[in-house]
Amino acid sequence: MTTVVLQDSDATRRAGAVLAGLVAGGDAIALVGDLGAGKTTLVAGLVEAIGGGAASSPTFSLVNEYPGGRLVVWHVDLYRLEREAELVELGLDEVIGDRRGICVVEWADKFSVLPPDHLRLDLAHDGSTRTLVATGTGPRGQALASLLAAELLGSAS
Numbered sequence: 001m002t003t004v005v006l007q008d009s010d011a012t013r014r015a016g017a018v019l020a021g022l023v024a025g026g027d028a029i030a031l032v033g034d035l036g037a038g039k040t041t042l043v044a045g046l047v048e049a050i051g052g053g054a055a056s057s058p059t060f061s062l063v064n065e066y067p068g069g070r071l072v073v074w075h076v077d078l079y080r081l082e083r084e085a086e087l088v089e090l091g092l093d094e095v096i097g098d099r100r101g102i103c104v105v106e107w108a109d110k111f112s113v114l115p116p117d118h119l120r121l122d123l124a125h126d127g128s129t130r131t132l133v134a135t136g137t138g139p140r141g142q143a144l145a146s147l148l149a150a151e152l153l154g155s156a157s
């Protein structure tokens with residue numbers, strides 16, 4: 001397990017952009033970390049690099065869909081979700097695993113919504129910077145985690 005230091009918000013966006021080059025349709029990504037840890041910033045970098053345009057926080061709509069790029073990005077934020085039953089209303093089941101795109105879920109540790117095999121990104125405050133740890137919860141997630149860590153560490157210097 002490797003910890004990547006993200007020096008500023010551009011570095012967080014770039015991490016998302018690197019991830020954009022690695023993902024394939026049907027992939028699922030859990031973003032875990034406190035408020036302000038950089039989750040939405042990373043998604044914005046990912047969506048832009050995939051060709052989906054400018055992403056914003058889905059805190060109010062809960063699911064944002066960015067259909068314009070190489071893959072559709074479904075960006076979900078569970079921060080405001082109070083009951084697991086509301087997940088059905090979100091229509092998350094319909095997009096998870098859909099090979100036309102990828103699902104990226106902020107506060108994914110709140111409810112168990114992702115398939116067993118996914119990429120998990122833990123973001124944390126570290127003074128004024130942030131840290132990123134990528135892990136996989138199955139073979140596909142682990143492959144993505146090692147590719148991402150290798151690319152981020154390779155481009156850090």
Ligand SMILES: Nc1ncnc2c1ncn2[C@@H]1O[C@H](COP(=O)(O)OP(=O)(O)O)[C@@H](O)[C@H]1O
Nearest residue numbers: 006008009012035036037038039040041129130
């Ligand atoms: N690596 C970083 N270093 C310093 N500030 C960052 C970094 N990454 C993101 N930020 C800033 O942190 C703030 C919160 O980011 P945001 O992505 O909204 O967090 P979250 O979605 O986890 O609540 C934003 O102002 C963003 O620009």
Ligand SMILES: [Mg+2]
Nearest residue numbers: 039040057106
């Ligand atoms: Mg956010």
